[in-house]
Amino acid sequence: MRGWAGILRRELTVSFRSPLAGALGGAFVLLAGAVAWLDLQEYMRASVQLAARLRMMGLPPQFLDLNDTLLAQNLGGLAFLCLIFLPLLGMGLLADERRGGTLELLMTSPLGEWPLVLGKWCGALLLYAFLLALTLPAQLLLAPHGDLALPVVATAYLGLLLMGAAFLALTLALGAFTRSPVIAAAGGFALMFLLWALDGFARPGATGFPHGLLTSLSALGHLAPFLRGLVDTADLIYFAVLSVLGLDLARRGLASLRAGG
């Protein structure tokens, strides 16, 4: 496994120096902030409307639950934003190396396929975690306005991180089979949206084949509990299996490149 730390170091150095990564990260944080601000406006409008309605009915004023409405809305929006940005973060990981020819240098060095794949994946995951961390203040700013459920914020971010790990591994795998980052990103989008919305094809509440299977394979179905503050072993295993599957596919893609050219 020697060499993966070198790949990770290079990945982080390049990510933090690259104008493209900077623009992408900036756009992500900006959009996350905009989504949070719009959600807050919506929450305030709904709260005022509720208070007015209650006053007309002669009832005492009540506030909308911060966690059930605003926080849930915020986290849902952030999850969707992640879904859009993850293929963009992962698209160039291997495809750029192939297109630029640097993969030839890596693969003629003593570095094995696993260290290469792991170093690349860890680098992208750390960048994603960093960007995700930059969106935390938008959630924490809600705390003065109500009883913010910090454990829900924590589990939601854990869920988003795990989803990111899995989706980055899958995009990495796609990049091992193409030299075009655009194709890797487009394939990543398609795959992630499919995984995200799989339970939409299932009949609600139905079990067995295929409805139960579709529900159990849905990424949204496994992320939702995290967004509600629940950590279930099955959900952890789901994202772990997807991650390992993606990484192994990427490794196989590189090995087949060596074997077949």
Place this chain on the structure above:
Amino acid sequence: MTCPPRRANSIPVIQVHELGKRYGETVALQGLGFGIRRGEILGLLGPNGAGKTTTLRILTGFMAPDTGRVEFEGRPLAALGRDLRRRTGYLPEANPLTADLTVRGHLDFTGSLYGLAGARLREAREGVVERCGLRGLEGRPARALSKGQRQRLGLAQALLHGPELLFLDEPTAGLDPLLVAELRALIRGFGGERTVVLSTHVLTEVEAVCDRVLILDRGRAVAEGSLEELGRSLGGAPRLELRAVFADGPPDWTAAPGVREAAPLGDAGDRWLLAVDGDPEAPAVLAAWIQERGGRLYELRPGRAGLEEIFLSVIHGEAAP
């Protein structure tokens, strides 16, 4: 400029047997076989699409051949894998660099791939920075380097871990003449100390740098040997190279006994390359003929067919005019 042969061992360090490779319908290599001797600089020469890059990619372990095998010190290349890659350095054709990484960043990263760290890495880095003329550029990102500096960085990366085998794919492509000369001198310096395989389609590069040449065409080896050997076997008629001065200008050399063709060497008009018939007395006969016409003979020695002539002869089956 032609260099004297270096101290190359006659035992092949790499032996290539019947290599075949296809990209879909396109045949890149077919039945390619040759040997590389320890310490020599072997030039892979051929037109575009001859299979030079594919050959290097197979030798460096980047891709596997469809058929045939490569042996390194008598052991199959495929079985050596990572051990062999530790002993080789490679400068690919496009010299790929990471735009946002500095010169030092590139060298440190390459070092990490080859297990170099701490003092060993520093020492190796300083060595190649000095040798490849990168001093003062260590903190500059690759995007801000000139073409020549990029090429030198690529070479420094290939040399960093002190490889025994060095594979260079078109190392001087796109460089200005001054940089070409610099880089060739650098590569020439590796002879004897390292085994170098250099792919190029520039004839003068082979003449300036290589001990031996392998000419490839459409995936096959069409000629192999030192320039002298190739000149003898493929150059056609024997040649004499001479320097003679005549008071009333150079004579019609084809009127001399046994001379078939004559070509001037240089612009001074006193150096000539003559194609003569196989008579062993030809030099003596020619010297007498020059004296009879009042010429002064300063130099007369066996001549050699130029690489261009050899190359055209084996690629197109015809000699250069």
